[in-house]
Amino acid sequence: MWYRIRGFLSKLTLIAAIVLLLFIGLDNFHTQPAFASIRQMEEAPGQILVQSRHTLKDDRGNSWQVVLFKRTKADGSSTIHLRLVDFPGLADFAHPQPLQITTNKDLFKAEDVFAEKAPAANVGEFDMQNVLSQLPATKLNLSLPMKGEETTQLSIPPEVVLEWQSVAT
Numbered sequence: 001m002w003y004r005i006r007g008f009l010s011k012l013t014l015i016a017a018i019v020l021l022l023f024i025g026l027d028n029f030h031t032q033p034a035f036a037s038i039r040q041m042e043e044a045p046g047q048i049l050v051q052s053r054h055t056l057k058d059d060r061g062n063s064w065q066v067v068l069f070k071r072t073k074a075d076g077s078s079t080i081h082l083r084l085v086d087f088p089g090l091a092d093f094a095h096p097q098p099l100q101i102t103t104n105k106d107l108f109k110a111e112d113v114f115a116e117k118a119p120a121a122n123v124g125e126f127d128m129q130n131v132l133s134q135l136p137a138t139k140l141n142l143s144l145p146m147k148g149e150e151t152t153q154l155s156i157p158p159e160v161v162l163e164w165q166s167v168a169t
Contacts, residue, residue: 058144088120
């Protein structure tokens with residue numbers, strides 16, 4: 001009798017442990033939000049760089065490094081740029097085309113910083129100085145200009161937009 005109770009409790013403990021591990025494991029299969037990394041560094045005496053970094057997927061499932069940065073020079077002047085980087089061979093930016101940013105009701109354009117020469121075909125950088133303050137803290141859709149008159153769509157979540165606006169201030 002005692003062996004039956006002990007065997008039953010052993011099986012019950014084993015089943016409980018398996019169920020617990022399944023719940024923990026299944027939680028890891030959910031898509032996690034892209035976590036940001038805000039960095040601040042001094043590039044040169046008096047020159048500060050603040051960056052917001054995210055990895056986001058485009059409409060084709062490709063991962064992009066999305067970096068908004070503000071560079072403040074010693075004289076107080078600053079620039080705010082958005083750099084978009086895909087894996088080499090997967091994206092080929094059409095320079096000098098502007099980045100189109102759409103909200104629920106508005107269209108904004110950010111000028112191409114690499115109008116003359118880009119460091120690589122898969123890198124785009126756009127001037128956000130005048131655009132960022134006008135953007136609402138809602139989901140944005142970026143239309144990235146690609147060669148061959150194609151565009152790649154990249155959705156920016158509202159929390160990323162809020163983070164960008166905090167970097168800009």
